[in-house]
Amino acid sequence: xxxxxxxxxxxxRLAARRLTLAYEDRTVVEELDLDVPDGKVTVIVxxxxxxxxxxxxxLGRLLKPRRGAVLLDGTELARLPTKRIAQVIGLLPQTPVPxxxxxxxxxxARGRQPHQKWWQQWSxxxxxxxxxxxxxxxxxxxxxxxxxELSGGQRQRVWIAMALAQDTDLxxxxxxxxxxxxxxxxxxxxxxRQLNRERGRTVVAVLHDLNQAARYADHLIAMCAGxxxxxxxxxxxxxxxxxxxxFGLASVVVPxxxxxxxxxxxxxxxxxxxxxxxxxxxxxxGGGATVPAAxxxxx
Amino acid sequence: xxxxxxxxRAAQREQGRRAGSGGHHAVGDTGSGRPRGxxxxxxxxxxxxxxFLVHRRxxxxxxxxxxxxxxxxxxxxxVGESFVAPSEVLRVLLGLPSPDRLVVGTLRLPRLVTGLxxxxxxxxxxxxxxxxxxxxxxxxDVIGVTHGAGAATVAAMTFGLTSYxxxxxVSVAGGLLAALLVYLxxxxxxxxASRFVLIGIGISVALGSLTRLLLTKxxxxxxxxxxxxxxGSLNGRGYDQAAPLATVLVLLVxxxxxxxxxxxxxxxxxDTAIALGIRLDRVxxxxxxxxxxxxxxxxxxxGPVDFVALLAPQIARRLTRAPHIPLxxxxxxxxxxxxxxxxxxxRLLSPLELPVGVFTALVGAPYLMWLIVRTRSSRSxxxx
Numbered sequence: 001x002x003x004x005x006x007x008x009x010x011x012x013r014l015a016a017r018r019l020t021l022a023y024e025d026r027t028v029v030e031e032l033d034l035d036v037p038d039g040k041v042t043v044i045v046x047x048x049x050x051x052x053x054x055x056x057x058x059l060g061r062l063l064k065p066r067r068g069a070v071l072l073d074g075t076e077l078a079r080l081p082t083k084r085i086a087q088v089i090g091l092l093p094q095t096p097v098p099x100x101x102x103x104x105x106x107x108x109a110r111g112r113q114p115h116q117k118w119w120q121q122w123s124x125x126x127x128x129x130x131x132x133x134x135x136x137x138x139x140x141x142x143x144x145x146x147x148x149e150l151s152g153g154q155r156q157r158v159w160i161a162m163a164l165a166q167d168t169d170l171x172x173x174x175x176x177x178x179x180x181x182x183x184x185x186x187x188x189x190x191x192x193r194q195l196n197r198e199r200g201r202t203v204v205a206v207l208h209d210l211n212q213a214a215r216y217a218d219h220l221i222a223m224c225a226g227x228x229x230x231x232x233x234x235x236x237x238x239x240x241x242x243x244x245x246x247f248g249l250a251s252v253v254v255p256x257x258x259x260x261x262x263x264x265x266x267x268x269x270x271x272x273x274x275x276x277x278x279x280x281x282x283x284x285x286g287g288g289a290t291v292p293a294a295x296x297x298x299x
Numbered sequence: 300x301x302x303x304x305x306x307x308r309a310a311q312r313e314q315g316r317r318a319g320s321g322g323h324h325a326v327g328d329t330g331s332g333r334p335r336g337x338x339x340x341x342x343x344x345x346x347x348x349x350x351f352l353v354h355r356r357x358x359x360x361x362x363x364x365x366x367x368x369x370x371x372x373x374x375x376x377x378v379g380e381s382f383v384a385p386s387e388v389l390r391v392l393l394g395l396p397s398p399d400r401l402v403v404g405t406l407r408l409p410r411l412v413t414g415l416x417x418x419x420x421x422x423x424x425x426x427x428x429x430x431x432x433x434x435x436x437x438x439x440d441v442i443g444v445t446h447g448a449g450a451a452t453v454a455a456m457t458f459g460l461t462s463y464x465x466x467x468x469v470s471v472a473g474g475l476l477a478a479l480l481v482y483l484x485x486x487x488x489x490x491x492a493s494r495f496v497l498i499g500i501g502i503s504v505a506l507g508s509l510t511r512l513l514l515t516k517x518x519x520x521x522x523x524x525x526x527x528x529x530x531g532s533l534n535g536r537g538y539d540q541a542a543p544l545a546t547v548l549v550l551l552v553x554x555x556x557x558x559x560x561x562x563x564x565x566x567x568x569x570d571t572a573i574a575l576g577i578r579l580d581r582v583x584x585x586x587x588x589x590x591x592x593x594x595x596x597x598x599x600x601x602g603p604v605d606f607v608a609l610l611a612p613q614i615a616r617r618l619t620r621a622p623h624i625p626l627x628x629x630x631x632x633x634x635x636x637x638x639x640x641x642x643x644x645x646r647l648l649s650p651l652e653l654p655v656g657v658f659t660a661l662v663g664a665p666y667l668m669w670l671i672v673r674t675r676s677s678r679s680x681x682x683x
Contacts, residue, residue, distance in 0.1 A: 061573070062570050096567070096571040102622035119349040123350060
């Protein structure tokens with residue numbers, strides 16, 4: 001799998017060229033090339049600290065490249081006004097912080113910011129986009145409620161509604177399912193896929209859970225230590241060898257009983273390096289090999 | 300609740316009418332099936348091509364504060380060594396002949412106008428700086444402006460400069476210089492709010508010690524005079540101080556209009572704000588420079604009137620329950636605090652007159668504490 005050069009599986013508005021990303025003096029991603037396929041759901045997976053969130057931040061111009069560039073329609077992001085980028089790329093950070101005391105309806109309406117001018121603060125289009133975003137995410141009934149009072153699942157839906165109201169062709173999501181229980185995770189991911197299918201929106205999401213990634217991605221990117229190890233359709237690339245290489249985890253890949261796609265089942269349980277591999281099990285909450293097994297059973 | 304709904308319905312009717320005349324209105328938009336996408340709590344004002352969002356409750360609070368302020372202004376002009384009837388005060392204000400013209404128009408009014416403008420400037424300054432720093436404790440007192448102005452003024456006094464026409468400019472220069480120092484140290488490829496506040500506190504402390512050093516080592520009489528200035532006083536202040544302040548306020552109006560819009564984005568975390576297309580550094584620098592200039596000029600006019608910049612925005616914020624610090628209401632609240640504070644300062648221990656700075660904190664602080672306690676019990680949050 002190593003040495004797989006990224007090739008464009010189709011047209012691509014968002015791309016990275018020889019991208020090197022670093023925090024202070026620590027290089028996280030080096031010389032990375034990537035073409036995000038238009039109109040598809042791309043999911044980036046990889047172990048903790050592999051640079052997947054960093055890459056997403058760079059794709060959304062939250063992090064300036066040390067070297068190389070992110071290109072939007074062939075133009076370097078760094079050369080575009082941030083407001084113009086915001087009209088094309090929507091981005092939901094991992095832990096967004098709302099203005100204090102803001103109501104749901106007000107927050108979702110803030111998604112229209114990049115389309116407004118100071119003398120045009122609320123247009124017909126703004127109204128249509130916001131009501132549509134509310135409708136799609138089922139947040140209309142919450143409109144009058146303060147965001148502080150919402151549950152985690154509701155809150156995430158509201159944030160996604162805000163990103164939707166922004167009405168962009170590309171949507172970047174940084175671990176949109178963190179802090180959510182399994183039902184809400186599925187709900188959010190179904191919503192994301194639905195948006196992609198109905199509107200042809202390009203979605204790039206970083207996910208922690210390999211099985212969710214395999215299930216929802218059209219195009220899966222596996223990262224390890226700042227490089228892309230493999231990318232392609234999940235059915236083509238998810239193998240026990242890849243899981244071993246990327247996560248250092250022994251596993252069995254079986255067909256998902258619902259979708260028929262690949263499903264990773266960690267095991268055998270007592271692998272020689274089982275103790276160290278346990279930390280790298282995707283899916284976060286519990287760690288260890290038994291928790292993902294239980295979660296898979298729920299599917 | 301019903302009032303809000305009515306307002307929204309009215310706004311929607313307005314919207315529907317306009318859309319109808321535009322002739323490209325999708326039927327489904329107002330159908331019962333689709334939720335109404337509206338920034339909750341705001342009314343949309345339309346004028347030609349323009350459309351403006353107005354926080355409804357802030358509008359109501361603004362009107363109430365204006366009425367209260369008008370009352371405080373009249374009361375402040377009535378009360379003094381001699382009492383002047385409100386009717387006479389109104390006659391003087393309207394420019395009609397009155398026997399009390401000298402007392403009200405010449406003695407009390409200039410001081411009151413200065414107080415009003417100082418309050419407005421401090422209220423705005425605090426609102427801008429707290430918004431930029433996303434911290435309810437940030438204010439010009441904290442980020443070095445007040446102490447810079449103080450140190451410069453006391454230094455000038457110590458070295459023999461006592462002219463009241465020159466001192467305000469020295470103080471403005473001191474405030475701006477201190478802020479410049481803060482920017483220089485805080486800027487590292489961008490302006491992070493927390494670093495800005497921390498550096499500001501450091502510079503404030505350093506300049507505060509410098510001021511105290513000058514006070515202890517300098518002439519006793521100068522120190523006495525400087526002390527009064529350092530507390531913030533409207534005594535002997537009039538149009539000479541009000542005029543430059545008024546000029547600055549008028550000149551800043553276009554920038555304040557920009558700020559009123561720009562600050563909407565700065566209430567988010569950095570990533571979300573940038574994702575929404577907000578140029579954070581420009582907004583931060585813009586908001587804080589505006590705040591610094593306002594605070595410097597106001598300090599030049601009346602000295603550092605304590606806590607107005609800290610309290611007024613927080614009180615306004617709690618009254619409006621807006622997700623941001625309201626600019627206009629903060630300005631009105633600042634003016635109200637200073638006018639009432641000065642009224643108390645003049646009359647409470649009369650004939651002994653105290654500096655207004657003593658009373659602004661005395662008036663504002665308990666009220667703010669009461670508001671905080673009250674809001675905490677009903678609903679969590681609302682601290683910034």
